[in-house]
Amino acid sequence: MTATQTELTGYEPIDPAVREQYERDGFYVIKNALGDDDRQYFLDAVDKIYAEEEAAGELRPDRSIHVMGWMHKDPRFVELLNWPTTFPYIWGTMGWNIYTHHNHIDVNPPKDEPPFWNWHQDGYRQNSDIDMPVRPMFMTKICYALTDLSIPGHGQTKVIPGSHVNNTLAGRPEKEGDPIIEPEGSTEVLLSAGDAFIFDRRLWHSRSMNKSDVIRKLMFVGYTYRWIRPLDEAVADQDSDWFKSLSPLHQQLLGYGPDHASFWGIKQSGWIDDDIPLRKELKERGLLNREIPFLR
Ligand SMILES: O=C(O)CCC(=O)C(=O)O
Numbered sequence: 001m002t003a004t005q006t007e008l009t010g011y012e013p014i015d016p017a018v019r020e021q022y023e024r025d026g027f028y029v030i031k032n033a034l035g036d037d038d039r040q041y042f043l044d045a046v047d048k049i050y051a052e053e054e055a056a057g058e059l060r061p062d063r064s065i066h067v068m069g070w071m072h073k074d075p076r077f078v079e080l081l082n083w084p085t086t087f088p089y090i091w092g093t094m095g096w097n098i099y100t101h102h103n104h105i106d107v108n109p110p111k112d113e114p115p116f117w118n119w120h121q122d123g124y125r126q127n128s129d130i131d132m133p134v135r136p137m138f139m140t141k142i143c144y145a146l147t148d149l150s151i152p153g154h155g156q157t158k159v160i161p162g163s164h165v166n167n168t169l170a171g172r173p174e175k176e177g178d179p180i181i182e183p184e185g186s187t188e189v190l191l192s193a194g195d196a197f198i199f200d201r202r203l204w205h206s207r208s209m210n211k212s213d214v215i216r217k218l219m220f221v222g223y224t225y226r227w228i229r230p231l232d233e234a235v236a237d238q239d240s241d242w243f244k245s246l247s248p249l250h251q252q253l254l255g256y257g258p259d260h261a262s263f264w265g266i267k268q269s270g271w272i273d274d275d276i277p278l279r280k281e282l283k284e285r286g287l288l289n290r291e292i293p294f295l296r
């Protein structure tokens with residue numbers, strides 16, 4: 001972490017102009033989210049996971065990995081849940097009743113592959129079970145670049161700015177052999193190593209081909225509301241000594257709640273639960289705001 005980053009608490013409200021840009025585009029690049037030492041630390045930790053997957057024979061045929069539910073795999077990963085440079089974008093756009101239900105590590109070696117169509121919105125059935133002109137946001141993801149993705153063609157995530165308010169995207173090939181035509185507005189999110197970007201899960205996005213000679217390594221952390229169920233199968237063991245040693249805030253962000261009512265933001269009495277760790281923290285810091293529903 002750089003000197004300035006160490007001074008950050010993660011509770012600095014985001015600039016209204018940045019919020020506006022994020023609301024308009026559906027994504028936002030956070031420069032230097034990870035300082036050099038931290039980036040190197042997490043890179044080594046991801047390399048360790050890759051080695052474990054390889055030893056277990058779990059690499060995909062193209063030698064890539066997409067490991068879901070990895071927060072318990074290194075003692076420092078939980079720090080990412082409220083990382084000072086990125087956390088303001090999470091509580092500042094989602095509020096306090098949140099946790100990570102889905103996170104993945106992606107390592108993609110260079111690959112010469114035919115053009116493919118991978119455009120999607122995240123959320124699976126959230127895009128089918130709810131039919132309305134603009135579907136609810138429900139989740140944001142932060143993507144941390146551990147390797148340099150500043151030159152196009154390195155397997156960047158592609159996005160269509162502003163497409164989070166569109167329920168459909170034209171151009172999906174109907175059948176095998178149909179041409180793959182790049183949708184209008186598609187752009188690669190260029191990131192230097194250590195940068196991150198946050199995106200609204202409704203943003204139409206796609207992995208792209210890694211045509212470089214560099215292995216791309218990314219960490220994605222998805223946050224959702226506590227009344228939405230977990231997606232990842234491998235999650236932190238809440239009975240473990242490690243879990244019990246974590247701060248109440250980290251426990252919340254990993255999915256803990258003392259009872260069902262807690263996930264709905266209330267005590268069993270039906271009153272709002274002021275002991276929910278992130279709510280408590282925001283309240284103590286004077287960051288709750290009656291004008292903003294998710295910060296009430
Ligand atoms: O790897 C990427 O660039 C995107 C991954 C993705 O969209 C996903 O896992 O949902």
Ligand SMILES: [Fe+2]
Binds near residue numbers: 120121122205
């Ligand atoms: Fe996705």
